[in-house]
Amino acid sequence: MDYVSILGFIAGAMTTGALIPQVIHTWISKSTKDVSLGMYIVFVAGILLWIVYGNLIKSLPIIIVNIVSFCLASTILILKIKYK
């Protein structure tokens, strides 16, 4: 893998990693009152578009990072709907 892709993966690990504490917090507290449902639906849909964009420009970091983000954000979205 070239150094540009490695840089992309590091960037992705840092920005997507920031979602993990939110998932853990939501999972443990079962509280999602500070999380807006509408905002999360737009966010998850936006992540899906990034995956499409990553495929179109053939950027593996964008595809992989956004698949991970999609899993994390979908978990919060499901918890939000379940515990609302």
Next chain:
Amino acid sequence: MDYVSILGFIAGAMTTGALIPQVIHTWISKSTKDVSLGMYIVFVAGILLWIVYGNLIKSLPIIIVNIVSFCLASTILILKIKYK
């Protein structure tokens, strides 16, 4: 602008737009107790790496979207440090 870049900008508007309610909430409430300082420092540093990555692969949507994200996330970080 080609349709691929337009798709990237729409994806970015949706995922970065999700940060705006958090900025407004933090600005009005002056409360950042639910926001981790360490997490935000990593997040902001990750956004800077995305800007570098966007330049290297010459993707305008990645550059522009992450410059906007950097401004929003930095605002939350400054409020966090100011009101801690």
